[in-house]
Amino acid sequence: MEIKDITFSYQDKVVRLHGIETSITPGKITTILGPNGSGKSTLLGVLTNNLAPQKGSVILDGKAIKQYKPKELAKKLGVVHQQNNAPSGMTVEKLVYYGRLPHKAAFTQHGDKDEKKVTWALERTGLIEKRHAPLDNLSGGQQQRAWIAMALAQDTPYLFLDEPTANLDIFYQYEILELVKELCKEEGLTIVMVLHDINQAIQYSHEIIAMKNGRIISHGNPRDIVTRQLMQEVYGVNVVVKDDPALGMYIVPIGI
Numbered sequence: 001m002e003i004k005d006i007t008f009s010y011q012d013k014v015v016r017l018h019g020i021e022t023s024i025t026p027g028k029i030t031t032i033l034g035p036n037g038s039g040k041s042t043l044l045g046v047l048t049n050n051l052a053p054q055k056g057s058v059i060l061d062g063k064a065i066k067q068y069k070p071k072e073l074a075k076k077l078g079v080v081h082q083q084n085n086a087p088s089g090m091t092v093e094k095l096v097y098y099g100r101l102p103h104k105a106a107f108t109q110h111g112d113k114d115e116k117k118v119t120w121a122l123e124r125t126g127l128i129e130k131r132h133a134p135l136d137n138l139s140g141g142q143q144q145r146a147w148i149a150m151a152l153a154q155d156t157p158y159l160f161l162d163e164p165t166a167n168l169d170i171f172y173q174y175e176i177l178e179l180v181k182e183l184c185k186e187e188g189l190t191i192v193m194v195l196h197d198i199n200q201a202i203q204y205s206h207e208i209i210a211m212k213n214g215r216i217i218s219h220g221n222p223r224d225i226v227t228r229q230l231m232q233e234v235y236g237v238n239v240v241v242k243d244d245p246a247l248g249m250y251i252v253p254i255g256i
């Protein structure tokens with residue numbers, strides 16, 4: 001995916017992304033980091049064609065994303081937003097079946113493949129027991145997992161996750177991150193996600209994009225780019241960067 005000179009403003013005309021120019025490496029996990037309001041979700045919105053930039057373009061497999069028909073794009077990329085709303089009373093399974101829509105001809109029933117994918121997605125997100133439960137009866141974290149399951153059922157080569165670990169307890173945070181790692185390694189998915197936990201980003205990403213004020217400050221391998229200086233520049237926080245033979249690299253924030 002090529003991101004070419006993207007400039008974006010919402011209706012208030014304040015520029016939120018300034019000439020973003022980079023690329024997403026296929027088959028890898030890329031994590032976008034940065035402080036609140038730095039433009040991470042806005043960039044994700046542009047990369048997934050949910051927001052139309054005033055300038056620039058996003059090229060996916062050789063074609064500008066705005067040229068894709070909606071169903072064609074939905075077979076290429078799945079998105080889990082930060083906030084998701086489903087009609088009240090909808091069951092988990094029904095939501096996850098929505099992920100199969102791009103793969104079905106109009107007015108056809110679910111086939112074997114749809115059922116297999118939905119069951120697999122529910123198993124992978126630990127929701128198989130809850131498949132017939134209404135979404136409203138689930139906890140915030142379980143609902144988050146249901147939306148991830150829907151995106152998995154969509155069976156796309158690109159998966160975009162905006163803070164997939166938000167609202168999850170630490171066990172399920174790692175469960176989701178391990179799932180992301182496996183999907184990348186075993187299924188060859190290209191994953192772009194937004195995280196707030198810098199150590200999780202270091203541990204689970206092939207590449208990190210660090211943003212501030214709508215600009216990319218650095219993009220590269222976590223080992224190369226996560227430094228004391230970068231953390232100070234991006235977050236205004238003092239950190240100590242540690243490197244442990246068993247644990248790998250990690251940071252310890254020590255204050256502002």
Ligand SMILES: Nc1ncnc2c1ncn2[C@@H]1O[C@H](COP(=O)(O)OP(=O)(O)OP(=O)(O)O)[C@@H](O)[C@H]1O
Nearest residue numbers: 010011012016034035036037038039040041042043
């Ligand atoms: N719909 C909108 N209309 C106007 N401004 C918006 C809108 N959505 C976001 N913004 C503004 O755009 C800027 C970037 O927001 P964005 O949500 O992309 O940041 P973020 O890095 O994802 O933040 P966070 O970590 O808090 O989720 C912020 O200043 C925000 O107030």
